[in-house]
Amino acid sequence: MSTDASLFPIHFFDCNIFCTRCVQVKKFKIFSQEKYDKNYDKSRIPSHKPLFCKCEDCGGTVIYATNEFSELQEEPTLELCKIWGKGSLGAGDRVFHPTEKLCMIENVNRTYGTTMPQITLRKQNNEKVDVQVDFKEIFNESSTDVFYRLFPQSGESARIGEKIYHTEMELTGEVIGLEFNEGQKLIVKFENGDIEKCLCKSSAKYLTDKLLVLNAQWRCRDFPYLRNLRIYSRSKVLNISCLVQNFNSINELDKIISSVPQARCSIMHVVVEKSILNSIDIYKELLKNNVHICCCHVEHRNQEVYITGFYSAKDTPKNIYRALSKFSIKKINLDIKIRPSVKILKTINEDNRFIRISKMEKRYHIDGWVKSEKEKRKAILKAFFYSFSFRIENHLLVIT
Ligand SMILES: [Zn+2]
Numbered sequence: 001m002s003t004d005a006s007l008f009p010i011h012f013f014d015c016n017i018f019c020t021r022c023v024q025v026k027k028f029k030i031f032s033q034e035k036y037d038k039n040y041d042k043s044r045i046p047s048h049k050p051l052f053c054k055c056e057d058c059g060g061t062v063i064y065a066t067n068e069f070s071e072l073q074e075e076p077t078l079e080l081c082k083i084w085g086k087g088s089l090g091a092g093d094r095v096f097h098p099t100e101k102l103c104m105i106e107n108v109n110r111t112y113g114t115t116m117p118q119i120t121l122r123k124q125n126n127e128k129v130d131v132q133v134d135f136k137e138i139f140n141e142s143s144t145d146v147f148y149r150l151f152p153q154s155g156e157s158a159r160i161g162e163k164i165y166h167t168e169m170e171l172t173g174e175v176i177g178l179e180f181n182e183g184q185k186l187i188v189k190f191e192n193g194d195i196e197k198c199l200c201k202s203s204a205k206y207l208t209d210k211l212l213v214l215n216a217q218w219r220c221r222d223f224p225y226l227r228n229l230r231i232y233s234r235s236k237v238l239n240i241s242c243l244v245q246n247f248n249s250i251n252e253l254d255k256i257i258s259s260v261p262q263a264r265c266s267i268m269h270v271v272v273e274k275s276i277l278n279s280i281d282i283y284k285e286l287l288k289n290n291v292h293i294c295c296c297h298v299e300h301r302n303q304e305v306y307i308t309g310f311y312s313a314k315d316t317p318k319n320i321y322r323a324l325s326k327f328s329i330k331k332i333n334l335d336i337k338i339r340p341s342v343k344i345l346k347t348i349n350e351d352n353r354f355i356r357i358s359k360m361e362k363r364y365h366i367d368g369w370v371k372s373e374k375e376k377r378k379a380i381l382k383a384f385f386y387s388f389s390f391r392i393e394n395h396l397l398v399i400t
Contacts, residue, residue, distance in 0.1 A: 005061070007267065008052035010035055015069065017053060017160060018177035018187045018195065021060040025176050025189065028053045028062075036066075042074040048258065050237065050265040063237045065265040068178060070161035079154055080147035083165050085135045086172070087146045089119065096150055096165060097121060100129055148172060151186065155200040158186050166190070166198070180235040180264065182208070207262045209233035216240075216260045223256065225249060238266040245273050247332065248325035272303050275328040280369070280399055282324060287354055287368065289323035291316060294342045294358045295365050295395060303330040310360055312342035345386045355396065357383045364389055369397040 008031035019026040031052040036045045047067035054061050070076045081094035081102060089095060093105045103121040106128060110117040116133040123129065148165040149158050158164065162175045164186070176195070177187035184200040207215070212233040220226055228243035238257055244250055250270055257266045282305055283298040293309035293316065300306075307320065317334055324332060341361055348355040353375070354368035364387045366379050376396045383392045 004269070005031070005052060005054075007269070008033055008050075012036060012051065013038060013071075015053070015071070015160065016176065017055075017062070017064075018189075019055040019058060019060055020062075020177075021058045022055060024195075026058075027056045029056060030064075030069075032066075036072075038072055042072060045072050048263075048265045050267050063235070063265070063267070064160065064178070065237075068159050068264070070159040070175075073159065076159075076162070077147040079157060080149050080162070082146065083148050083172070086148075087144070095121070096148070096167065097131070098170075100131070102150070102153070103129075149175070151188075151198060152201045155186055155198065156184060156202060158200075164188055204262075207236075209236065212236060212238060212260060212263055216257060216263070219256050219260060220253070223249075223253060225253075229253075233263070236262060236264045238263050239269065240266055241269040241271075243271045243273070245328060246326055247272075247321075247329040250330070251321070251325065270330060272328045272330045274303075277327060277329075280397065282327070283369070283397065284354075285323055285327070286320065287356075289319060291319050291323055292342075292344060292356070292358070293336060294339070294360050294367060295393065296367050297395070300329075303328065304333060305329050305331070306333045306335070308335045310337050310339040310342055312338065312340050314338070346382075348382075355379055355382070357386050359387065362389075362391060364392045366392065366394045366396055369399045371398070371400060373398055 010032045012030045012032040015028055015030055016025050017028045038045065045066055049066045051064050051066060052061060053064055066072055081096055082089060084095055084097040089105055091105050091108055094102065095105055096102050100121055100123055103123050105119060106122045107120040108117050119131050119133055121129050121131055146163060148163045151164050151166045153167065158175050160175055160177065164173050164175055171190050173188040173190035175186055176189050179185040179187065179197065183206055184202065185197045187195065187197055189195050213231050216231050216238055220229060223229065225242055225244050230241045232239050238260065240253065240257055242253060254268065277300060279298050279300045282300055292313060293311050296309035298307050305324065320334065321332060339360055342358055344356060344358045346357045353370050355370065356367045358365050364383055366383050370376050370379065376394065376398055379396055380392055380394055
């Protein structure tokens with residue numbers, strides 16, 4: 001079972017990563033399973049989701065997780081600090097000092113007439129020390145804030161693209177890759193040009209791939225499709241293959257697998273039992289479950305469901321998953337947008353027909369289904385009486 005590129009259909013971004021085949025930093029294309037936006041609201045990119053990364057030169061591939069890239073983090077400098085003597089310093093900064101170690105800058109005292117200020121550092125035990133600044137960079141107005149991750153101190157949570165400071169070698173560098181074979185290693189390109197693999201010193205026991213699989217299997221012991229389940233782990237990425245009956249069991253499996261400690265992310269190769277199901281069945285099920293989507297379009301193909309439209313009730317996405325959980329569906333792709341202005345004017349549910357007239361901004365929409373083209377045309381007239389508007393869009397399905 002190899003990682004299938006077709007499981008990652010979306011080109012997400014490009015990134016420079018160390019390629020173990022080319023043995024140098026190369027441009028990689030990064031592919032995701034879901035659509036994420038790294039230019040807008042990064043807090044909406046979930047962590048521990050697999051990304052398929054492919055070297056543009058040799059075609060070699062590697063899996064990284066969403067939380068392992070610095071540029072995908074909402075606050076990329078959160079755990080990082082400044083380094084004494086490198087770049088600007090200001091009150092409130094966390095700084096690594098060669099002898100005082102990790103400190104907070106309490107105060108910068110600039111005395112008139114002297115060129116170098118004195119800085120009050122607060123150490124981690126709250127003790128305060130005054131230190132005379134002995135380097136010039138601090139006055140460089142144009143120098144921007146640069147933040148570093150300390151290695152080995154917090155090396156375990158290092159991300160690709162972060163600046164790093166090796167406190168034992170007293171060298172800066174950049175994280176260009178991560179490795180998870182028999183211990184966690186950072187691949188670092190140091191300021192002198194050397195590329196080295198640095199082994200993290202972990203406080204917790206490092207769980208091997210074998211242990212992760214045993215743990216995952218144990219957690220799945222009550223899963224109803226246990227007999228159809230295969231699990232393997234490579235570099236702490238869990239690969240799951242399973243034959244299940246419905247969408248609900250996929251979610252259940254997903255929940256169990258994501259609870260396995262130290263697993264970086266998981267890749268699901270799920271096969272759902274075949275069934276006779278069409279877009280209309282799914283559309284009807286949504287309406288039966290009081291899911292209101294204006295301008296709604298539902299499509300079912302290759303065991304995946306695609307839903308587009310607009311909604312106003314906050315719980316709508318959750319209710320869609322719930323309503324469809326019993327169906328043999330592999331994935332639900334939602335492209336629905338919240339519009340608080342969506343209002344239902346009238347619902348007609350009789351004789352196996354369903355008509356809902358709703359208003360969104362200045363337009364009126366008719367959703368539902370009827371029995372003939374004639375009924376579909378007549379629905380416009382109905383909508384007109386509720387709206388007294390000609391801006392009516394008719395999305396009714398004709399189900400004979
Ligand atoms: Zn390569």
